Amino acid sequence: MQIHKYDVVIVGAGGAGMRAALESSKRARTAVLTKLYPTRSHTGAAQGGMCAALANVEEDNWEWHTFDTVKGGDYLVDQDAAEIMCREAIDAVIDLEKMGLPFNRTPEGKIDQRRFGGHTRNHGEAAVRRSCFAADRTGHMILQTLYQNCVKQDVEFFNEYYVLDLLMNTGPDGIERTAGVVAYELATGELHVFQAKSVVFATGGAGKVFKTTSNAHTLTGDGMGVAFRRGLPLEDMEFFQFHPTGLAGLGILLSEAARGEGGILRNADGERFMERYAPTIKDLAPRDIVARSMANEVREGRGAGPNKDYVLLDLTHLEPAHIDAKLPDITEFARTYLGVEPYTEPVPVYPTAHYAMGGVPTNVETEVLRNNTDVVPGLYAAGEVACVSVHGSNRLGTNSLLDINVFGRRAGIAAAEYAVDAPWVDLPENPEWLVEGMVEGIRGRESGERVVDLRKALQETMDRNVQVFRTEASMKEALGVIEELKERYANVVVQDKGRRYNTDLLEAIELGFLIELAEVITLGALARKESRGGHFREDYEARDDVNFMRHTMAYRPPVTVEEESPSAPFADEVTLDYKAVTVTRYQPMERKY
């Protein structure tokens, strides 16, 4: 085991982590730990754009953007956080341009902007051009630009280091503070303890809880799982976004930009069905509404294809040259993976699990909350792993690339400023015991259950029971399966017993996080007897502001040293509590588009 000492440790090198690193490394000694090479992070998969009310092509202002964000999130958004995000959006985009990001340009040479779902002028009047973009690889350009600037600034990376535990300890002043993290080095199998005054979690999402997803294989919710196991809460986990247009059967994303550029959804009869569900903004309604409408078309027998199990995204009326200029990558996906030529044929699509609105709760300074009011000194979170909450119960397209830049930046500054003044906290005794127990427990087992079987069972039950439509019965079924999987996981076995590049072992550990998070998602969804944003209950179809306009906070008892089997450190019981939503200027209204 090796011990390292840094003022600030950032966990994750996607957009949020690297944006934080650019700030933090200017102010304090900073290490970035990441399980993937920075440029492999899933921020690079983002396509459509990043919204900011630059007003480069038509009238716009950040207050309209805030309203859209709050309404899009079905009033579960903390409005102070949304105001900050939408106000700082403008500088966030300009900063990226100055760092070198090659945005598409207007005829005057300014940053070009296009329409995106749920973004409107003057509180819902009509769609507005707010999304700044670089063709349909905006995330790629953000990730590359941030990495390039990290190279310029000589940021120190520890690549292919998996952070598997968070350390806290009582500081010299008697307050429990952040002490560091424990990481597993993929190349050697060695454990590393990083002592740090502040830690920023920027580990991204958890889409692999589901089977059909736009998320990478590596998006397994590690950061959420690590914090949760240490007794910290998770907020609003039941809100998961299903993006309308995944390639049917595969889940690979076709950006909403396809509809922003004029694409139309049709059912088997060729009908533009969104006219029935959202008469004003039709195909550009927020994602939860479009996804449910699509699923409903299929359920009512109007799906396309021999099994009538998808709908069609029609781009055939667009000029091929326009498609090539604005949507080159996603049309290529349709050709490569489905063999469909989008110039002339509509593309089969179906909703795909896309984005975790919930996560590790933070305040607007990105400090992690240990309950409804108190923070853990020295611990920060930003990006998809966090819940500030700017997305409420449904994130608007383009608001995540914005979130990672605005709150990533804030986290980097806050973590470094804290580290400059804060005292060092001793490492707890045997800091590595939990990770060592986890790793050795799994590696040492000679026979048992295969990772793939458990993961498949988990993902299938989540797709079947906790997806676009949910009921009490479906979720109880899922919980039954999850309960069983927790037990079976204690028996999970890997074939690779080696130390070098043991990805077999890490897949098993990642599966542990997935099972744990699936339970939190489902329990939160079961308790939320209403429909709001991405969470739709067929047995409670209406939004219920009296009882449920509040955030869910899930807790479990922290793992302890007495824990008998650290290789399956699940809690017997998860408890739910609630936290008030911050409302500043927008009172809840019915959400119609």
Add this chain to the structure above:
Amino acid sequence: MTATATQPSSDEQKAGAVPTFTVTLKVQRYNPEVDEAPHFETYEVTAHATDRVLDALHQIKWEQDGSLTFRRSCAHGVCGSDAMRINGKNRLACKTLIKDVNPDKPITVEPIKGLPLEKDLVVDMEPFFDAYREIQPFLITNGHEPTRERIQSQADRDRFDDTTKCILCAACTTSCPVFWNDGQYFGPAAIVNAHRFIFDSRDDGGSQRLEILNDKEGVWRCRTTFNCTDACPRGIQVTKAIQEVKRALLTSRF
């Protein structure tokens, strides 16, 4: 396939609608903890028409031999994790459909060449990223910053569009015979990323980058074999970009 052909979502339907077939994969294996040298092992997997080579590798790892090791993340050709030699050609496993690589014969899968082998299909990427970092892959500007965005015409923006697509997968660099023989050569990917900045109208660092590439391990080592262009999974005209950098060096115009 037409849009009315099937693309069902659940496994059973998929099996019913899309024909499955058996393919053989010959995969290079090497575990530094036990093997003295790399060797090949053969596996049989059941594939669907829409499956990629990455799906086949996963099937082997998940159902036959968990120790088979390779990198992957996004699974749709955007993160650059899984460049490998498939039937002797550098490709991304996640972007290569099995049906497109002649599944009637065994499909050979090897690690990319020219970088130190770590285990099975995993190589040490550090030398590759070192070369990338050396060409100063970031915007360099003189003078004071404007308060708003810099102005750039769409035509100027288009000038370097092609080379912004690079995902640093190393498929090009590790397909280059010059790089195989001389690991010091910057390699196509680094030059592509230099091009991305040299031809960006906002950038003032062109001359210093060109000086770096004028080095004996720089662009002049390129022998225009076009392997890199063929290998690029993003369709970047790599050889053309290198030619443009060479021309910029000769004419000092960019």
